[in-house]
Structure formats: C-alpha cells, structure tokens
Amino acid sequence: MRIWIEFALRESLRFLSHLDLMRTWQRALRRASLPLVYSQGFNPHPRMAFASALPVGATSLGEYVDIQFAINITDKEMAALQAELPAGLEILQWRVVPKKAPALMSIVKAAEWSVKVPDDQELPERVQKLLQSASLPIVRRTKRKVSTIDIKPYLYRLELKPSGRLEMLLAMGGTGGTKPREVLELLQIPAAGSDLVRQKLLLAAGPYLQSPMAVLLKEKEVFFNAKADYYQL
Amino acid sequence: MKNYKEIFWQEILPRLEKPTRYLGNEVNAQIKNHEQCTMRIALVFPDLYEIGMSHLGLKILYHLLNERPQWVAERVFMPGADLEKIMREENFPLCSLETVTPLAAFDLVGVTLQYELSYTTVLQMLDLAGIPLLAADRSESDPLVVGGGPGAFNPEPIAGFFDFFVIGDAEEVLPEIVQVLEEHKNLSRQERLLRLVALPGVYVPSLYEAQQTAAGTFLKLAPAHPSAPARVRRAVVADLDEAYYPTDFVVPYGSIVHDRLVLEIFRGCSRGCRFCQAGMIYRPVRERKKETLRQMAQKMVRSTGYEEVALSSLSSGDYSAIGELIQDLSADLAGEGVFLSLPSLRLDSFSQDLARQSQQVRKSGLTFAPEAGTQRLRDVINKNITEAELISAVRDAFAAGWTNIKLYFMLGLPAETDDDLLGIVHLVQQVLNTYKQAGGKGRPQITVSASVFVPKAHTPFQWFGQIPEAEIRRRQDLLRRHLRLPGVHFQWHGAEMSLLEAAIARGGRELVPVILRAAKLGCKLDSWDEHFRFDLWQQAFTENGLDLAACAQRQYALTDPLPWDHIDAGVSKRFLQREYERALKGETTKDCREGCLGCGIALLLDKENRGVCINENLD
Structure with missing residues (x-):
C-alpha cells in the first residue's frame, strides 16, 4: 500500500541533513516492524521518497514522505510508527495514494x-x-x-x-x-x-x-x- | 548555573559544520533530570563522535550505569575543530551531549584509553572543561577522573593525569566503584580513593612511588600507602554469557565509522600471537551461548532499527559453533530485512563450509591477517597459519562470490628480513593467481595493508625495541615498489605516528611531563593526519631531556624491571619470557584450547568459573 504522510519537523531535529532524516525514518519503520516494498537489485533499498529537502536549520509544519508498504496501513500502524519516531518528528496527516501516483518531488x-x-x-x-x-x-x-x-x-x-x-x-x-x-x-x-x-x-x-x-x-x-x-x- | 543548553542550541549549533554530532537526543539516548540523580558520570571518548560512537565498551558502560534510575551517565566526545575554536574564543566549557552539562559539574569522569595517540586529546578535553590536567592540582570540587581500557594496562605515561584507573573489564567493577563513591560523597578525594583501592582492578597512581636502585635506575613502583596492594589485579568478567550487554544502542543520525549493531560473541583469544596485546590482556576466552546471541540480536534490531549486525570478537572464526551461529543468525535476521556481516575472520577458520553458510551474508569484503610473509617469521610471531591454508581459504572465498579481500601484514617484526617482506609480495601474487584459477572475472580487489610493529606491554614482545625510522621507511618503500600489481592496492601507516606510539606504549612516569608539554604545545587527535604534529612531539621529548626515537627503540633485558610490573594482567611474566625465548628459536606454541600452557590466567578466576581454563595445572 502506497501512502503519503504529512509530518512536522520540530526544533530538536532541525539540524538533520536530508540523508540523516531518511535514515531516521527508515530505522523508525524497522523498529515499528512495518514491512516495506524494496527495490530490486544488488543493493535493495526501501521505496521511500521525500517531497523536498528541507534546508539544515529550518523547522517545518508540512513535510511529506511517500512510502510503499508491503502491508495494508490503518491508523493502528500509523500510531505504531509515530511511537517509534524520535521526539521532533510528528505525523500530522496521511492518505492512501494510487500505486501509479506521480513522485511528490516532481x-x-x-x-x-x-x-x-x-x-x-x-x-x-x-x-x-x-x-x-x-x-x-x-x-x-x-x-x-x-x-x-x-x-x-x-x-x-x-x-x-x-x-x-x-x-x-x-x-x-x-x-x-x-x-x-x-x-x-x-x-x-x-x-x-x-x-x-x-x-x-x-x-x-x-x-x-x-x-x-x-x-x-x-x-x-x-x-x-x-x-x-x-x-x- | 548558566543555561548552557539554550546558549548551545541557539547561538552555537547553527554555526557548526556537523551539528548532528552534538544533538544528544538520538533514539535510545538516556536523558535524565540531574536534580533527581545521586551520581553523575561523564563517559569520555577522546576522539570525534563518529569514532567514539563506534566503540563497544562505551555503549556497554553507558547503558549499564543508566540502568540505575538514580545514576546518570552522559557521553562526551572531542569537539570538531570548529566547535573547539568557538569554545576557546567564547569561553564555553566542554559539555556532555545529552543535557549540555559542563564536564566539570559531573561527580566522576570516565575516560576510555583505546590508543596511545589519544592521550593529548584527553588533556585537551580536560582543558576545555576547565578541569586541572594534573590530578595533584585538582580541588575537592573537581570530579574524580578515571581511565580504563587497554591503555590502562601501562598507565604510567599518563599516571599523573588520572585520579585512578580501572584495569580490566570495567563492567565488572564500575558499578561497585560508583556505589562506593555514592556512599562516601562527603569524604575528601583522598579518602574516597582509599575506599576504592580495595576493589579489584582499581589502581590509584598517587599511592605508589618509584623506587630506584643504588645506581639510580628504575626498580619498581611500590605502594606508598598501607592500603595499596603491591600488584593490582585485573578485573575479569568470569561469565560473559551472564554479563550485562545492552540491546538498546543509541542510534546516531549521521553515519559513524562502524554504523551497525555489534554483537560481541566472545571475549579473549587463545591463539597466542606474540605481538598481540589484546590476545594477552583479554584472556581467557569467554563465549556467549548461541541462543543468548540470537535473542540479543533480535532485541537489538527491534530497539534500534539498524539494517546490519556485525559479529565482533578478536577472531570470530574461532567461536566454537561459528557455522551454526551464522546459519541461525542469518536466518533470523533475513526475516527482519537485516544483513549479517563478519569482520575479523581468521583465515584458517574460514572454511568452504563457512563460506557456503554465509551465502546470505553481505559480501562487503573479507579481511585476512597473515601478519607476516614467510612461514619462518609466522613461526616467530606464533601466527600458526600456512601458505597452503591461506590460499585454500582465499579460494573458498572467491568461489563463494567474494571479490574484495583485505590482507593485513605487519612490518618491522622482530627478526624480520627482506626475504620476509618479499614473502608478502609472493603471497599476494599467489592470491591473484588463485583468483584466476577460481574463474574469477576481471580483477579482484586486493588491499594489502602493512602496519608498523609497535611493541606493547604485557606481550611476549614487550622487551623488543621498534626498528629505527629510516629502516621503517626503507622497508615500506621496498614493499611499495614490489606491490605495484594489477588489482592490488597497497596501504601503509605513517612511520612517525608508529614511532610515537612505540615511544609511549612502553614508557614510564617520565613521560607524564612530555605528554603534558605536547598538549600545551597544541597536540591533539594525534592519530589524524591533519592534526598530527611530529615536530611538536619531538620538541616535547627534547625539552624533557628525552629522545623520542630512543624511547621507541628501547630494548629491555628479560631481567629488567618494567614500568608496568605492578599491573597484574593475569598472564604471568614467566609465561611471557618463555614465549619470548621460543620466538627467538622460531618455535611455535599451540592454541591453549588444545591443552593448557600455564599462562597464569586461571589464577584470576574462581574455581567454578574457569571456563576454558578449567584444566589448568595450578602448581
């Protein structure tokens, strides 16, 4: 199931680089035991993408990440994910999107x-x-x-x-x-x-x-x- | 107290190049209210965050101490050059990561001593914290400063900077130490230290004085107080399977040097390589059970979300059920989308069987350490591997799909000749041929790394001096010229750094003013090429009437008193002497798992907890 998540990034995490943020999400997803869809190939990586890199030092009330899960997602899974995100990352809203929806970045x-x-x-x-x-x-x-x-x-x-x-x-x-x-x-x-x-x-x-x-x-x-x-x- | 946290976050962090190093709010970081804590312990690693966060000992102690709700342990690393400059210019003290509390406000400052080249960094950190560098200059309001780790096995070159040392496995004794300090908080420094000397592994250098012979040469460090033991016995975790091990590792935001979970499968090594300090000071071999490890791995992955688990030990292939362990662990982890990696495999234990079982293991590269190029020299250092075994292991690895192999050698070993160096070249050529024979496509990537032999305390080679600098360079050059082969990348270590390491590693208290002077001259992070200032180090030695090169090359006689004789690492001096003599004769000594060699370590352990040492003849 593919979803878009809108999240806030607060003061305590405003110095994270884009790469740091990506790793932080990936590890939270694994801690929450939510299986993802992985790319094929020698070094598989999860199908996960952000809408746009936030400048280091800025906070945000409306960042987006696009994630493909290998399972169905309900509020229960989202609550589990929120529990594993570090303080400073807060899920605001989420929605299911069509499999073929364009990449947010584009x-x-x-x-x-x-x-x-x-x-x-x-x-x-x-x-x-x-x-x-x-x-x-x-x-x-x-x-x-x-x-x-x-x-x-x-x-x-x-x-x-x-x-x-x-x-x-x-x-x-x-x-x-x-x-x-x-x-x-x-x-x-x-x-x-x-x-x-x-x-x-x-x-x-x-x-x-x-x-x-x-x-x-x-x-x-x-x-x-x-x-x-x-x-x- | 000033609100250091607010100032740091608002005015300093935005100006730093790598701010994520200093956030202190990583997942699983332990953040407590200091006012509700009775003991505050700062755990210092004298290097940058990316290095210190990769160190297992720090993780163990951090979580172990924080298990007690009334104690708080926080991390402190050496700041990067940009932050250090700001701290010095704007008078901002060195603080802990978690709560931005000045180091000087802690009750106990524990410093990890992993390598000699970190000693000036320790002093820079104390200086940034406003803590007097010499223990003798500290006041009642300053924290006690304790050092531990392999560096503490020859504590004398840094004896003046520490109130006390912990020799051995700190997780065994540190909680007891903190408890004693908690119970006697109101006593003077001296009184508190006297309460600690009775504990295993605790060495209080100010309670010892150097005695000299009539001729004025060093005789021994003898207790100057009735409570101080003549020899300090190393603290030992007898049962590693039962010992504390954290599963909730702190998860850094940025990438660190070893960015993965570390599963310590056993401690100690029974091989007895004669140059190897770790092989002597971490005896005996103590394994964790396979089922314990499987449970640990699963908990660690769940609590951190890491994508890789690495097995850790001095020689993972020697684990008694390594095949089964890899098979079970990789099956467990595959279900979680996690890789298993296997650093530090000994080549003789890398069998085809093991290669097959590691199919699901990430083939990031295999490291083999033949250490010397000829059988003669491998016999001298007691590295019991033959060329045939190496080639067979490499063939298995190539057949199993590895293309990237690292070969570690040492240069400047006792009795080394040019033939031994050419032996390295020959071995590398054999590896290249094996790749072709195994039907490998294109070129393999063979990294050949030659470090410079540094004689270390508590090893059979502790009496040897290092070879002269010009000779190091000549031998490096000889290897470099002969290793220009397709697919081979040759790496070597700086001669000057190795020289300094050797000069400190077997020194005595006479080095205290030298290291102090080097720090005052600005030396820090000496293991980093961009910071290393050999000229300043030479100046520091000269100004104190010592010659750096002479210290590095110093040859001790077997009968000479050694500056670390009062530290009892468990392995007897008699055993080390015997091994030294066998080395000179080119005689090997078997692995002690095949039969006890009487190294003395069993005497450190309770009878019921002797593990592999159970058969030791104690007579």
Whole structure:
C-alpha cells in the first residue's frame, strides 16, 4: 500500500541533513516492524521518497514522505510508527495514494515560508519596493558557472506580519523557483540564526496550488479539489 | 548555573559544520533530570563522535550505569575543530551531549584509553572543561577522573593525569566503584580513593612511588600507602554469557565509522600471537551461548532499527559453533530485512563450509591477517597459519562470490628480513593467481595493508625495541615498489605516528611531563593526519631531556624491571619470557584450547568459573 504522510519537523531535529532524516525514518519503520516494498537489485533499498529537502536549520509544519508498504496501513500502524519516531518528528496527516501516483518531488510547485526578522524600521519600505520591482535579478554561483536569474516570477507572495514575521510563498521545483535565503538577501536580512519555518508544501492543480493532502488523485493524474483550501496564482 | 543548553542550541549549533554530532537526543539516548540523580558520570571518548560512537565498551558502560534510575551517565566526545575554536574564543566549557552539562559539574569522569595517540586529546578535553590536567592540582570540587581500557594496562605515561584507573573489564567493577563513591560523597578525594583501592582492578597512581636502585635506575613502583596492594589485579568478567550487554544502542543520525549493531560473541583469544596485546590482556576466552546471541540480536534490531549486525570478537572464526551461529543468525535476521556481516575472520577458520553458510551474508569484503610473509617469521610471531591454508581459504572465498579481500601484514617484526617482506609480495601474487584459477572475472580487489610493529606491554614482545625510522621507511618503500600489481592496492601507516606510539606504549612516569608539554604545545587527535604534529612531539621529548626515537627503540633485558610490573594482567611474566625465548628459536606454541600452557590466567578466576581454563595445572 502506497501512502503519503504529512509530518512536522520540530526544533530538536532541525539540524538533520536530508540523508540523516531518511535514515531516521527508515530505522523508525524497522523498529515499528512495518514491512516495506524494496527495490530490486544488488543493493535493495526501501521505496521511500521525500517531497523536498528541507534546508539544515529550518523547522517545518508540512513535510511529506511517500512510502510503499508491503502491508495494508490503518491508523493502528500509523500510531505504531509515530511511537517509534524520535521526539521532533510528528505525523500530522496521511492518505492512501494510487500505486501509479506521480513522485511528490516532481509535482511540488511551491512552499510557504515564515521567518522571524529583526526589528528594523526601514524593513516595511524595502518589502514594498521589492514587491513593486519589475524584476529581481540575483546572482547564483555553482561550481561551474555564475549566472544572473530574475526571481520576480517565483515570488508569489511576500508579507511582513505585525508579529515581526515575514511570510513568503515561493515557487520551487523543476520549472524554477527561489529560496528564502535569496529573498532575505535582497531584503538585507542576515539569514544565520533566524528561525525559518516551512509552513506548507503545495502542488500545482491546474491554475491553482493545493496541499498534497487535498488534491484528487486518479491513476497518474492530479486534480484540483474545489472543496478544499487552495491558492490561486 | 548558566543555561548552557539554550546558549548551545541557539547561538552555537547553527554555526557548526556537523551539528548532528552534538544533538544528544538520538533514539535510545538516556536523558535524565540531574536534580533527581545521586551520581553523575561523564563517559569520555577522546576522539570525534563518529569514532567514539563506534566503540563497544562505551555503549556497554553507558547503558549499564543508566540502568540505575538514580545514576546518570552522559557521553562526551572531542569537539570538531570548529566547535573547539568557538569554545576557546567564547569561553564555553566542554559539555556532555545529552543535557549540555559542563564536564566539570559531573561527580566522576570516565575516560576510555583505546590508543596511545589519544592521550593529548584527553588533556585537551580536560582543558576545555576547565578541569586541572594534573590530578595533584585538582580541588575537592573537581570530579574524580578515571581511565580504563587497554591503555590502562601501562598507565604510567599518563599516571599523573588520572585520579585512578580501572584495569580490566570495567563492567565488572564500575558499578561497585560508583556505589562506593555514592556512599562516601562527603569524604575528601583522598579518602574516597582509599575506599576504592580495595576493589579489584582499581589502581590509584598517587599511592605508589618509584623506587630506584643504588645506581639510580628504575626498580619498581611500590605502594606508598598501607592500603595499596603491591600488584593490582585485573578485573575479569568470569561469565560473559551472564554479563550485562545492552540491546538498546543509541542510534546516531549521521553515519559513524562502524554504523551497525555489534554483537560481541566472545571475549579473549587463545591463539597466542606474540605481538598481540589484546590476545594477552583479554584472556581467557569467554563465549556467549548461541541462543543468548540470537535473542540479543533480535532485541537489538527491534530497539534500534539498524539494517546490519556485525559479529565482533578478536577472531570470530574461532567461536566454537561459528557455522551454526551464522546459519541461525542469518536466518533470523533475513526475516527482519537485516544483513549479517563478519569482520575479523581468521583465515584458517574460514572454511568452504563457512563460506557456503554465509551465502546470505553481505559480501562487503573479507579481511585476512597473515601478519607476516614467510612461514619462518609466522613461526616467530606464533601466527600458526600456512601458505597452503591461506590460499585454500582465499579460494573458498572467491568461489563463494567474494571479490574484495583485505590482507593485513605487519612490518618491522622482530627478526624480520627482506626475504620476509618479499614473502608478502609472493603471497599476494599467489592470491591473484588463485583468483584466476577460481574463474574469477576481471580483477579482484586486493588491499594489502602493512602496519608498523609497535611493541606493547604485557606481550611476549614487550622487551623488543621498534626498528629505527629510516629502516621503517626503507622497508615500506621496498614493499611499495614490489606491490605495484594489477588489482592490488597497497596501504601503509605513517612511520612517525608508529614511532610515537612505540615511544609511549612502553614508557614510564617520565613521560607524564612530555605528554603534558605536547598538549600545551597544541597536540591533539594525534592519530589524524591533519592534526598530527611530529615536530611538536619531538620538541616535547627534547625539552624533557628525552629522545623520542630512543624511547621507541628501547630494548629491555628479560631481567629488567618494567614500568608496568605492578599491573597484574593475569598472564604471568614467566609465561611471557618463555614465549619470548621460543620466538627467538622460531618455535611455535599451540592454541591453549588444545591443552593448557600455564599462562597464569586461571589464577584470576574462581574455581567454578574457569571456563576454558578449567584444566589448568595450578602448581
């Protein structure tokens, strides 16, 4: 049975790398004695995949993992799994998905972020300016090359809350995107030490963005669910 | 007290390169409220997390002490260079992982002494903790610092840094030690130490003084207090099958050096290789029963979720029912989706039968340790294996599907000649030919590793000096030139590190100021190439009027008093002398399972608990 699990990753585990997180899940699954489907081949590994790697140091209220179990899964098995996860990993919701459903990684389209920003009287003005700019060029460096990219099309939403938190809805995935660090850099906010939270991961369903827990799934297709919350771009 | 945990998590962790080393909240970590505990014990491993977390002894003691609800034991490792720098610059003390409690706030600090090259790291850690490096300088409010592990079998080079040592199996005596300290918490340091000397395996170096001959040479370390025994007897777990063994290993987030469950199938070794310290100081052989091991393996997998279990011992092929054990264990584990791996197999015990039974075993690589290249030299060191046995074992392994084989040798053994080194080359060529004959496809991967012989205390070779540095390099070079063969990868060890290891391994108290000076000069993590500073070590020796090379090459006469004579490891000096003389004559000694050799170890054990030593003639 193939399922998607939405989980929170809290403060105590925010320094885990993507690989560490994968191992942590695999070992919890084995402790819970829940048999998985393994890949064929010389070095079989469990069929398990995350939607997206979370930056080291960030916490999350909406991460996703896709797991293929060799058994039927009910609330009882999920409770057993939760009991074996270390403190700091919390299962929020889960759903059964079709065997042929696309990989989460290939359909995740955007993420909602929240970050505490330092007290700065000029910040609201800088946020306004950013929103009004026609283009937002940033420089990206890889080992091979340096390139300039306009991230304006990837900045879906940006809002400074009275609570002193900056909320962002940013595009991500194969067709292009940006990261909170890049937006913070444009706003001249030092990234180190700021508590960054990934609030949600969202899939594209037609012209809308919707939670992986809400979309309708049939075979390989992902459909918009008008009965659930969504974002319109 | 400052909220160290909050500062560490908020201000320090985000700046570190590998923060998961320091989280302390891994699955199965023991986190307790210190205020509800009567004894707080810090378990220190003087190396990085990835090394220390791979060590079995630490796991045993950690869980054993935490079994008592009123005691708390926490782990402390050497911080990486980035954290060490922050600690020194921002005055943040070395803390335990679990609760970020400063090391200095514990009642007892227990240090694992696995290798000589970790000694300066111990001092760096005490320094980071703000604990005086010399036991004599510590105040009543400082913790007691105890050392244990193989390094404690020659404690003298580090005697000044420890309040006491535990010689032998610490799980046998540590709970008793902590209990005594708990009962006498309000007594002075000195009074508490005097309460401990009566326990087996406890050595309090400050209660001993070096006596000299009229000529001013070392005679012996003699008790300077009536309560201190003339010789300290090693603590021994008599019945390993009944002994405590944790099944709820802490599960690290990141990958560590040995990232798997460890199943200790027996302790000790009866083979009697003359260079091998472990083979002498862990006698006698004590096995766990097969059924006990099967139950342990299952519990361990269930409580950790690990995907691999490794059998551990000095020579796993010598387990009395190794075939059945592998068969049963691999069947049990296959049901759980877990691999079984078999490190440290002796090649003569790797039979075709065993190869067949290990079909379900992960074929990650097999390690064989012929140690020397010719039969003559193997007879000298009492490694009782013939070339024919090696080739036959390798053929079986190739036939069973292994392609990756490691061969371990030692260089600089007593009486070694160039013919013996060329013998290594010959042996490697034979292995390559065997692969072709066995119909192997392509090239096998043969890793040949040659370490430098380091004479160790309590072995038949303890009287030998190491060969000079230039000679080490010449012999390494000779091997390197001859081992440029297809499919063969040659690894060798740094001559300078081996030299330092040898200089410390058989030293006495005169090395205390040397090691202290080396640490003050900045030496740490000496077994890491990137940290090792041979020049500083040489300076530390010279400034104390000693020559490093001369210490390493020092040859003792059989009649010389040795700095570790007051430590009774169980194997008698008479037996070691006899083995030394047989080595010089090239005479081998049989495995003691085939008949008692009178090594003396039986005297350490109660009559009803003698195990393999039951037949020993005690006269």
